[in-house]
Amino acid sequence: MEKAKARGQNKGSVTLRAAIAVIVFMFALFLIVLAVSILRARSDAELAAQSRAFAASQVVATNARWIVELSRQALGRIDSALGADISFSSPATGGNIEAAVGSLPGNVKSYVVAADGRTVFTTDEKWQNIDIRDREYFRTVADGAAFHVSPLLVSRLDGAQIFVFSRRLERGGSFVGAAIISFDVSLLIPIWESLGLDELSTISFVREDGQLVARYPYAAAPLDLSKEPLFTRHLATADSGTYTAVSAADGAERTVGFRRVENTPLVAIAGINTRTTYLPFWRNTIITLLLAVPTALALAAAIIWIVRLLRKDELRRAQLEEALEHNRMLVRDTHHRVKNNLQAIMSLVRLHPVPEDIKADLQGRVTAMTEVHEHLYRLDRFTEIDASTLLPAIVNRLTEAFASNVTVEYDIDPLVLDRDQATPLALVVNEVVTNALKYAFADGRAGTIQVSLKDEGDGTMRLVVGDDGPGFDPQTAKPGLGTRLVKAMLRQLHADEPEFTGNGGAKVSVRFHATAKPAHA
Secondary structure (H helix, E strand, C coil): CHHHHHHHHHHHHHHHHHHHHHHHHHHHHHHHHHHHHHHHHHHHHHHHHHHHHHHHHHHHHHHHHHHHHHHHHHHHHHHHHHCCCCCCCCHHHHHHHHHHHHCCCCCEEEEEEECCCCEEEECCCCCCCCCCCCCHHHHHHHCCCCEEECCCEECCCCCCEEEEEEEEEEECCEEEEEEEEEEEHHHHHHHHHHCCCCCCCEEEEEECCCEEEEEECCCCCCCECCCCHHHHHHCCCCCEEEEEEECCCCCCEEEEEEEECCCCCEEEEEEEEHHHHCHHHHHHHHHHHHHHHHHHHHHHHHHHHHHHHHHHHHHHHHHHHHHHHHHHHHHHHHHHHHHHHHHHHHHHHHHCCCCHHHHHHHHHHHHHHHHHHHHHHHCCCCCEEEHHHHHHHHHHHHHHHHCCCEEEEEEECCEEEEHHHHHHHHHHHHHHHHHHHHHHCCCCCCEEEEEEEEECCCCEEEEEEEECCCCCCCCCCCCCHHHHHHHHHHHHCCECCCEEECCCCCEEEEEEECCCEECCC
8 A cells, every 4th residue: 555655656746747847848948049049149240240340351451452552653653753863853853743642542742851861852731841760661761671661650740640651762773762652541531431330440451560550440549469369360370351359459349350461561450349230139139038038937937836736736636645545445444344244244143053054055145245345455446346356256165165076167258347236246146156056966966067257248248157967947946035135136237037047957147237347448
């Protein structure tokens, strides 16, 4: 009993845990799907930013190459316009120099500076006599470089941010000066505007040594980027690409597209502001969360409510199982007590001076009822009894009691009898078999008794009990107490009229409506 109870409790606990696990799994699956969708949207936004930055860097690189190439050509034309003596300046020379730089874009100024630092010619209306021999763009060409691109500079004349291209001038193989073109950084504004960037996104020209050449929106000051990831990691492995980093210029995070500018010492950079890039993502994410969070909270509340219901149901089921087990114990005890009381009655009958044949009849009848109750409590099946075990138990007790030399043959279908049919059927079998043992084999001779109970398949069963004794004449047989008892029990079974056969041995056949079902059902 305790093991069965424990199995029931374990089964209930497993069911409860399984239900809770399924609910939690579905909730976790909802959260996982939500998280995956958000992460995927973020990844898509990141890819879009990288694609945009990469495309923008291509545009910036194209313009940088165009500016460098135009500057080379303009400086070459200035060199040609100067003639053999760069110190000699005529109106024609000045006109040629102005023509050489006239087609250049932006606010362009040109200078011709002699080797001693004197400015020989300039198109700068605000020019002042300033010694530029300390400037990198002059020193580099003076030291032998044919062409040079300066880093970002702040003009000593007007404080504007500029960048400079310079060309070494030689006459007779000797350095005689430098031809110089300066561009205002505002040259980058049309490029920046054409890309449709916001004020926190930037475009830049950077020299290959990491020195900033030009940037828009404007940088606060000249900047060395040689220690930044672009130069320490990315350009070391690829001539173009994208990455995300915090800018050394202003501390803003950007998705950066970069590209080496072919045939120039420059790297073109486009930095796309991540806040702007991810703005649609965050907007969509907030909308999603505004819908998903209440849903998740509702699901969580539903889970808690369902779990509580399941726990209450489990507790109620456990209480019902406990009550059922208690009732089973009471019923088992009742059947056991009934059996003991019936046996006590038999003991009292044996003590009274009653004829032995009457005692035997009483004992058989009580034994039949005792077997029914014993099967009910011993097999823990209080409403059903297996006919294939009940009937042999009754008949075997009778053959033992009469000490007869009789063989019993059984042909019993595996049927489960309702308890309301079990007792009258047991008494019928008891009376018929007792009658056979008393009269068919009264002289102690050997014989055979057949007991058959078959399901006829139409909601009825047929009981047949026969023997191979001398038989009897049903017409002349006098009905006794046993016959009256059999008929009374058959009425309880709602049976048809029994059929008696007396030739070649006695046989009783009776058909009754069954409330039984197959034992395996």
